[in-house]
Amino acid sequence: MSLKHHIIPDEHFQALGSGAGGAAAARLLLSAQHSKHVLLIHGVGRVAPEAYRLLSEAQRHRPEAVAAVLRHPAVGAWAWRTYHALAYRALATGSGGHSPARLAAVAAAAAVRSGMDFEIEVPAEEGGIMLPSLGRAVLVGSAGSSATVRRAGGPAEVIGDETVRIPDDPHQDASGWQALRRLEATAHGETLSLCVDDLDPYRMPGARLAADRLSDDELAVWGEALRRSWELMLAHHRTVAEEVSVATSVLTPLTDVPGDQISGSSREAFGCVALSTPPDATTLALTFAHEVQHGKLSAVLDVLPLLRPSGDRRYYAPWRDDPRPLGGLFQGAYAYVGVSGFWRRQRRHERGEAALAASAEFYRWWEAAEGATRVIAESGFLTPPGERFVARMAGTLNAWREEEVSAEAVEKAHRDAAAHRRMWEERNGMVTPSSPGGATIPG
Structure with a gap:
């Protein structure tokens, strides 16, 4: 995994300073964030060499699969916290800790995406095996603290006391498999595709109001709000739409607060917008206009x-x-x-x-x-x-x-x-x- 030196050309710096920037500036910031995640993963990999080797193999097999996992906001948040915990020798262990052992889950997710054969032991988290950016295998009754994730010429599997097959499309639910589902909205020939991360423990660091997993009916409400909001942004807020389409990849549900619509973002989890159920298209579009600003400024601050x-x-x-x-x-x-x-x-x-x-x-x-x-x-x-x-x-x-x-x-x-x-x-x-x-x- 290689690193690049990042600068912000003056034309983009000025555009970002004015409050805009558009797709071109957002792509520069996204690239810088990817390098940041690679650097953090490299630092964590020094104390998790087996997982880092698998990640490197997946990189050689299919680089875009690894990039998709490393760009996932929850991976960035975990890597940031774990690297800094290691650096300050304040490493927590166990469920909810910032453990380098989670690099095995990151590597397994990349290997699943790559289509390669592999095998690796992955620690359990909150009653299952979380594969960041993909979903969670629920191992009911499993007494172990880890499970084996592998592919041997067939479908990818998670093997504990029982076996969970990861579906060919990991973003679809299956027996024992809770997917990170996707929402898509198309208008004027342009499509916005976002992952709904309502499972990963690192999906929004510090969020006290992180919601439980959305039901199918609730997900449909979010999908309709996204469709109408995307139409509105393309029609009247084109620059916001461009920036969201590049710089936002994940929505994380927050618990609804009666009479209020809340949202948030984190410098550790670039690309994630956390929010309660959007009541209408205008409110959701406004949330995007608000939170994309936080994401841009945080990314600029990582460069200079x-x-x-x-x-x-x-x-x-x-x-x-x-x-x-x-x-x-x-x-x-x-x-x-x-x-x-x-x-x-x-x-x-x-x-x-x-x-x-x-x-x-x-x-x-x-x-x-x-x-x-x-x-x-x-x-x-x-x-x-x-x-x-x-x-x-x-x-x-x-x-x-x-x-x-x-x-x-x-x-x-x-x-x-x-x-x-x-x-x-x-x-x-x-x-x-x-x-x-x-x-x-x-x-």
Whole structure:
């Protein structure tokens, strides 16, 4: 497995800084993330040589099969945590630990995808044998802590106290096999294909609200929302659609919260969007517009530093209930460049009360992003590339200052923003300056 040196050409750096980038910039970031995963796997492989040898054999047999597994977000999250645990000699063991033994499961998944004959012992996790990016073999009644995964001239199998055959299409359920199922949406001749990872323990690191496996009926609801959302993005949010099609590969369900739609992403799991059940196409499209921004910025930060350490300083963020470090404020500001841009476009396609609400959302989040971007620019903690990046963010937001917004929408935006500030101050016991974007709070 070879590594590349990655840079972001200026034209793409400027486009990303402006809040966009499109498919070309997203492909550059995806390639850099793949190299990051390869490097992490190489580090873990030093203490799991048998698994690493199988992974190397699968690479020689069918490189694209290995690439598909290594790009899977849960593999990146596990590799990141395991490598750092090894580096700091704080390795946890057993179920839920960041064990290098899981490299055997990664190698087995790559070997299954490659079609080669192989055999390897894989540790059990949470009552089954998880093959990242493919699915889980449920070994009911199995007393062992591991099972053998092999192919010997026939179908791939998982052999414990009983044998589970992995279907020819591993993304389809079968007896004893829980697949990571796929959702596809096609519109205007373009297809978006996403894996639904509702099984892997590393599918969304730190997510307290990770949902149980979706039923077939629930999966159908998600599929219909994705179909309508894809149509909407292609029709009115083309750049978002391009970036999602390249940079997003996995959806991870979160437990539904009554009256709210929640979502999240992780720097460790590039390509994964975690979210509760999408209530409609517009909300799902907005979630993509939001979370793809986090993914892009996280990937940029893996290539070059934009911020210097800022100590224990904390800042008011108009979209959060808690004080944020500067890095968190930066992530939020960049995400809300995407959110305000989404509503800037979408409000032109709404009517009546929905149009008023969309305009208010645009104005509220434009003003919030603009204020936060100003705080970041004036913080004194930006590197030279960071200064250029934030200047591009500010340029985009400044250009939207000329947008016509009704007085009623502006009033609603200010009312909602003020209510959030009051709630934040009551919750955190602090009073912030009147700037809409942020304020430094002593740590």
